[in-house]
Amino acid sequence: MSQQTVLFDKHRASGGKMVDFAGWQMPVNYGSQIAEHQLVRHDAGMFDVSHMVIVDLSGDSVTGFLRYLLANDVARLKQPGKALYSCMLNDAGGVIDDLIVYYMHNSWYRMVVNAATREKDLAWLTQQAAAFGVEVNERADLAMIAVQGPNAREQALSVLPPDVAAAARPLARFYGVDSGEWFVGRTGYTGEDGFEVMLPAGEAGILWDKLLAAGVKPCGLGARDTLRLEAGMNLYGSDMTETTSPLISGLGWTISWQPEDRDFIGRRALQAEQAAGVKQKLVGLALEQRGVLRAHQSVLAKDNAGHPLGKGEVTSGTFSPTLKKSIALARVPAATGEYCEVDIRGKLLPARVVKPVFVRDGQAV
Amino acid sequence: MSEIPAELKYSKSHEWVRVNDDNTLTLGITDHAQAALGDLVFVELPETGAELMADDAVCVVESVKAASDVYMPVSGEIIEVNEALNDEPEIINRSPYEDGWLVKVNPTGNELDDLMDAEAYAAILDE
Known part of the structure; x- marks a missing residue:
């Protein structure tokens, strides 16, 4: 109930x-x-x-x-x-x-x-x-x-x-x-x-x-x-979970590394992840064409030279009423460049990779 | 309560069909369907000339919430699509049975008889 x-x-x-x-x-x-x-x-x-x-x-x-x-x-x-x-x-x-x-x-x-x-x-x-x-x-x-x-x-x-x-x-x-x-x-x-x-x-x-x-x-x-x-704010359960660290969830800015002697739960794991090189990042996507980005759609990532980098995934997607086009948050390989493609119901549509803040205080960013 | 015009035919998947004077059919989604989907933001219309069978997907309607296929209630050829929806998909929310029609069809089958009348459709919405 x-x-x-x-x-x-x-x-x-x-x-x-x-x-x-x-x-x-x-x-x-x-x-x-x-x-x-x-x-x-x-x-x-x-x-x-x-x-x-x-x-x-x-x-x-x-x-x-x-x-x-x-x-x-x-x-x-x-x-x-x-x-x-x-x-x-x-x-x-x-x-x-x-x-x-x-x-x-x-x-x-x-x-x-x-x-x-x-x-x-x-x-x-x-x-x-x-x-x-x-x-x-x-x-x-x-x-x-x-x-x-x-x-x-x-x-x-x-x-x-x-x-x-x-x-x-x-x-x-x-x-x-x-x-x-x-x-x-x-x-x-x-x-x-x-x-x-x-x-x-x-x-x-x-x-x-x-x-x-x-x-x-x-x-x-x-x-x-x-x-x-x-506003580019994460939703728990969609954009980050117990199996994703803040480093690959666009939340690195919320980790306070200083002072170095502050021990907090998860610190050692985050330091190890950083030392090994962070493999993914959470980015914003803006769809160039008509259509709507949705959670779990597959992202084909490319670096800036256009070389394929493998797959990423949309973690949250919607139609932006302010921008009148579809926007999303997506987890993609760390080297992903300015453009990617998203598999929307079997069609590959180009999307621009952007900083995940689309609107702030009523204005398009 | 959602609106269910008496003169139309209905499918279980919430499409409506109007029989025009020239025996062509106009089809759209019901008031119940548009309310369940919420604000529509995108409609993918078929090409005119496409020949489709009953139960084939004919359009995709996307709301802020979800994407949903619209199915052919009857077999037939697409003879006209509602181009106004490309720029203003929200017409469907405002006027699902009139301005928000999706396509016009030249029927090639006789599945029309299998569709529900308004009373039967109202009954399945109450279930």
Whole structure:
């Protein structure tokens, strides 16, 4: 039986088309995915992301614990509220999950992990935390609403409770702040400005209705996926998994190699992979012709001299509503040059290999 | 609830067929099909003159979500394709039974009798 978030009835009332996602009944769209996508790029939209898993980590050794647990280094977080994106690796350097962690104070961090990986993440966190005496507390009592788009913050601030709004208003990008049981992060998964609001589940329906009344329309998981792909953000389970390292997943920038004496889970495996030469890379693809790139399509890679390099694979693909052509993320041989071909339903179509950021803050990159 | 015009014939794979006055057929995908696919972004149309058998793939319709084959409900020759869909595939979402038609066919078989009427098609959607 799949679960429902506290906003399930609100989705139905807004005409949400419900699908199963990671064991949750979630809205894929409320009519038109493309209209919802454009709304977030040009105005503001809201997403129910209550299926995501909020975990509070607390204890005197929590910083040391996270410096060991994560490939990125929480010691870089000096200001309370500052957020960090990181991979959580296994010993082989494979990605258990990607996550955001907010540094609140020296004995409290808040982490948000994926819904699809909830059980294994919590098991891993609990297992690793024991030696550090860190308490792992899943916050299933909280719901989460993401309000995203160029007008999202303004709209959200107009309906948040006054004390929460006062705390959220001065937030810089990639910071979060708590206010009572509420928490607001100036973060998101769309490539647009906005807030992610965590709040007691019982109050989520009220905030949802206030946002609706303020003119913020609900958007589904479909738009969330095209928005994140245009922004060049990875999706766990598609673009990286437990058998791919961050180095071949476009996430090398999230590994904090310095200081050299920081031991973190997976470090040795990553160093060995680097020493042996990284064999693949994750790139962006832009299809030159009509058609749609989809996950698992085969990529025929070539170097810049046109010599064949073997096969790669599309890990995420879609039609970009902003660029009006198909875009994708693909894992290809490291020497892949500027062009490749993709096998789309038996036809080989040329695609341009690009930096995997297609749209940022409403503009084509 | 999806719209199911009474005067059309329907296939199990969610195509509709209209019998024109000159006995040619117009075919498209149903309102149910377009809603299930979501926003259409690309339609691959056949060449006119192509002769196809019933159940052959005749078009590919792609939405943001997925690519889907459209099958010939009847055997016949393609006599016209809806070129407007090349630039505006979303017409199918807006008007699946009128402006969003896919192809016109000169039928060569008599499979038309095997297709469902609106009532029978409505019944399979309820299952």
